[in-house]
Amino acid sequence: MELSSGVVWAIMGAAISMGLAAIASGIGVGLAGVAGAGVISEDPKKFGPVLVLQALPQTQGIYGFLGAVLILIGVGVLGGAVKEIPVAMGYAALGGGIVIGLSSFTAVAQGAIAASGMGAVAKRPETFGQSVVLAVMAETFAIFGLLIAILIFVGTKIMGG
């Protein structure tokens, strides 16, 4: 099987989408996890709310995964025969991967907010809902990143084409 360079560029896009998102989500989850361990060392019963807060920065990793999968399906690497696609289309897929990868760095900020939220929950458990909403704010831009990537994929017929 011979791969066209368009497909290879698209694969690079998938790699960047997932790779950067994994790093960013990992840092975010890490920041939150360190704070979470502190909270449950004081009160193991808070494990539930702490776990939910820690899970929030994982979403960016999922967006990265989704972006990568959409590219791979779009160019036929996953679930079908590899398509011949023009190099320019490969670049477009790469662009989509980059925007998801970079915007997933909001997970780092989200992890920091989640960590502070755990501090709030440790002191006053009733602030859990509010803490979640505060942390979710940071995710908005990652969603916009995913959105732009999807628009790129649709506009260049990588998706639905």
Add this chain to the structure above:
Amino acid sequence: MKKLQIVALEGFRDSIVKGLQALGTVHLTDYSEAINDPHLKDLLQPHPISPNIRRIAAQNIALNRLLEVFERHDPEPREGFIKAVFAPMPPKKLETEELSGPRLLEVVDGIIRKVDGEVAQPLQDLESIEEEIAEQGKMRGLLDLVTSLDIDLKDVGEGGFTSVLLGVAPKQELDNLRERLEDITDTTFYLGASETSEDRIVAVVVCLKEHVAAVLANLRRLNWERIEIQGLQGTPRQAIDSIDNRLEDLDQEKRAKEGMLVDIARRRKDELRKHRELLMVERQREENHTKFARMEHVVIIEGWVPSNSVAQAVQEVTSITGGACVVDLTEPDANDDVPVQLKNPRFFKSFELLTRLYGLPTYNGVDPTLFLAPGFLLFFSIMLTDAMYGLIALVLGMLLIRGGGKYNEMIKDGGIILSSAGVATIIIGALSGGWFGGFGLKLKILKNLMIFDPMVQVTAFLLIALAIGLAHVNVGVVINVVHKLKAGQKWKAVSENLWFLFAQPGLIFTVLGHKSLGLLFIVIALLLLLGGHKAMSMFQITGFMGDILSYARLMALGLCTTGIAMTVNVLASMLYMVGWLGIVLAVVIFLFGHVFNFLINAMGSFVHGLRLHYVEFFTKFYESGGTEFAPLEMKFDIIKIK
């Protein structure tokens, strides 16, 4: 709400407070501040703290201490989280006589004395048994080191002229030991040694009493550790056997004492818990004393009553005092912090949970729950877009309602929210062809239901999301205008967000070619905007644009659910092709993947559905910061008054 002021003779104070508590409709407020009022300053005094508070606190501590002892020896069975939420045991209700005031305190004192008397001896015995077990265990540990010596332990220690010392030392120091002993004792010594492990020996040293101090000081330098055994007889092996026998006896004694405590616990636990709860209710009542003000013989109590409970409250107070009281009812004025009671029809009542999470509305403010419920269900279902996931949510919700929801209102509310979100998701999912992703579309009947394919009609999906956002924001703006007009705040109604309602037809008319009509609307919108927000007008425009764009997440997260479901199906179908092991793995991946996707995206849909309300919708009209209506009430968790 009506403000209720009661002026009555001090002697009626306790019965009035008790009567109000039984009614459970009066939210008491702090009237002690009125003392600072220049007109009332000479008349009123602060009401003293109830003398019973301290006694109740001490009794509470004593009851808790006893219950902790019981919990240690006879722990209550605990339910795991899953069982507590989905299939809890019905809570046990303890029947009890109505008991309050000085009589209650006396009874509780009696109970504490009685139970304390019952547990004191077994607890003390248990303590000394445990001490002895620890001592014997320690001795046994020491004896274990010297089992290889064949000596009579009764000889160890000081004799008439000589001392017998036991100890362990490193094996390589044996020769040094001997040399050192020769020096110190001028060869009048005995040294017997035997190996205990590879590198350690146990040694018996016999020397004259006058040499003991010097011998010990020197041996310590050679890392000798003395073993002090006293009061034992026979060889170490025999001594160990007798200690083991003693330990066995002690263990039996311990179990017997613990059995006694368990017996007492089973007999007395309910009695203690019952009275602890009665005491809590008593304390709630007594704690309110500092909120009152008093004159020489008169007490003044102030609080809030919902309008429909006013007559009942007044009648209760009048009948308690035999009419010897003044009950004054007034409408709240602008400076009052009036408590808020949310009132919604049954189904919507559950969604008050989500309103509370943000903060209660101010008194006279809009209760957003009626608007929040449909919006939340719509957004949740668009972001979850899968009928099967909706079904899972529905089933989980029903389990919550029929499980923990039976005894816990919050779990019930959560269950109702989750199951109604599930129903909404089933509908939206069926329309958009989500049945575990595209898995169910192999069935023709399900495919026929599908009117929209989110993965194909992506741009249309985005436009629908933004249109929903625009509509939602408009609803928020309209609520604000209507509410402000109703409240008589005409300028606020016009100046805050009304410009947005004029700007939209302005733009539409302009685009459609009715330029002059369009311009008229736009000019009005600009005037309202500049009049209301002045230099900050620009940020109003960008703010509204940002708000509407934010609804694009409906589409992005909807696609996210669909996309991941699709990925799971692709992975599973690839495995399905490669033999029987592949089929097994495919099923595992399919189940695990969809459960994971459901969990992660249901959570996402929940928080983002809330966020769109809290941030984009509520900011258009909602003012939170109200105080919850918390009436003085008789709330019993575990007891039932006969």
